[in-house]
Amino acid sequence: MESTLKMPFTNLQQELLQLYAHQVSEDDLVKIKELIGKYFALRLSSMADSAWDQNNWNQQSMEDLLNDPNQ
Numbered sequence: 001m002e003s004t005l006k007m008p009f010t011n012l013q014q015e016l017l018q019l020y021a022h023q024v025s026e027d028d029l030v031k032i033k034e035l036i037g038k039y040f041a042l043r044l045s046s047m048a049d050s051a052w053d054q055n056n057w058n059q060q061s062m063e064d065l066l067n068d069p070n071q
Contacts (some may be wrong), residue, residue, distance in 0.1 A: 009017065065071060
């Protein structure tokens, strides 16, 4: 008996499937991957900046966190 797990695609997966329904060059694939990577890197950086501001962190706070043996 074969069991299959049925999960709907996320909105991101649906968009990517629509994009990949069209043939694109390898160069375009590389550039698309870079764009997606840059988007998430910028988003993560923005979230880190927000956490920095909300917690009133400074350079010493970061040094303390990095050097804390319990982290």
